[in-house]
Amino acid sequence: MELRFWGVRGSVAVPGPSTLEYGGNTSCVELKGGGDVILFDGGTGLRAAGLDIAARRASRVHLFLTHFHWDHIQGIPFFAPLFDAANHVTIYSSAYSAPLRESLEGSMKTPYSPIRFDEFSSKVDFVDLGTGAVNLAGVSVQPFEVHHPQGACAYRVEGGGARFIYAPDREHGDARLDSLFLQHARGATALVISSQYTPEEYETHRGWGHSTWLESARVAREAGVQSLVLFHHDPSHSDDVLRRIEADARREFADTFLAKEGWAFEL
Numbered sequence: 001m002e003l004r005f006w007g008v009r010g011s012v013a014v015p016g017p018s019t020l021e022y023g024g025n026t027s028c029v030e031l032k033g034g035g036d037v038i039l040f041d042g043g044t045g046l047r048a049a050g051l052d053i054a055a056r057r058a059s060r061v062h063l064f065l066t067h068f069h070w071d072h073i074q075g076i077p078f079f080a081p082l083f084d085a086a087n088h089v090t091i092y093s094s095a096y097s098a099p100l101r102e103s104l105e106g107s108m109k110t111p112y113s114p115i116r117f118d119e120f121s122s123k124v125d126f127v128d129l130g131t132g133a134v135n136l137a138g139v140s141v142q143p144f145e146v147h148h149p150q151g152a153c154a155y156r157v158e159g160g161g162a163r164f165i166y167a168p169d170r171e172h173g174d175a176r177l178d179s180l181f182l183q184h185a186r187g188a189t190a191l192v193i194s195s196q197y198t199p200e201e202y203e204t205h206r207g208w209g210h211s212t213w214l215e216s217a218r219v220a221r222e223a224g225v226q227s228l229v230l231f232h233h234d235p236s237h238s239d240d241v242l243r244r245i246e247a248d249a250r251r252e253f254a255d256t257f258l259a260k261e262g263w264a265f266e267l
């Protein structure tokens with residue numbers, strides 16, 4: 001299986017000359033290797049993913065949302081597969097954030113969008129996973145709660161002999177949820193995790209819902225994961241800053257990578 005990164009940025013899209021290397025689009029990751037299309041989060045990276053999916057003529061799509069902050073849903077109105085009646089798109093969320101259907105329909109109400117959610121031509125299903133897992137042709141996707149303002153989940157995904165954690169928005173420091181996180185992450189093949197801040201920046205961003213590269217490296221070590229993928233980069237971090245973070249993080253955890261838009265990572 002392979003992870004394809006369509007959007008790696010947190011908070012807001014930041015295209016421009018200082019983000020050319022790592023990319024400016026917000027959260028969207030695809031798991032490739034199964035039969036159907038499986039995507040995690042619908043940030044602005046979802047637009048390019050949709051064009052690729054349409055070009056591949058894939059018609060069955062599963063989109064797992066961690067929560068409903070803009071940087072995780074803003075690509076949905078521009079997702080090409082939703083405009084084709086031949087397609088079937090299922091959107092999932094968990095019990096750890098707001099109600100799925102109402103939240104998405106609300107985000108496209110007048111005057112926020114020229115089209116309503118119920119005007120998409122594809123078949124659209126909404127599945128609130130609650131606290132349970134779903135199995136899609138050999139891939140199991142299990143949500144679990146993470147510490148984030150207004151609630152969010154991370155996903156533990158297993159299939160093809162690999163297991164990865166997708167946790168774009170998660171702050172450390174809540175004892176119960178930190179322990180739950182470790183439990184799910186233990187021995188994972190890859191940990192894709194919120195690493196928005198440097199330890200210095202975190203001092204003035206406590207409670208904003210994100211962690212640091214240093215805390216993520218500590219979790220990776222404690223959980224004994226194979227690879228650490230730093231994700232949800234701060235919009236203020238240029239390519240130069242991100243290159244420095246990658247070098248610093250590798251001194252703490254050798255198998256560290258910074259997620260990059262367009263990058264494919266073999267699990």
Ligand SMILES: [Zn+2]
Pocket residue numbers: 010011027069071072168169232
């Ligand atoms: Zn976010």
Ligand SMILES: [Zn+2]
Pocket residue numbers: 067069148152169209
């Ligand atoms: Zn968030």
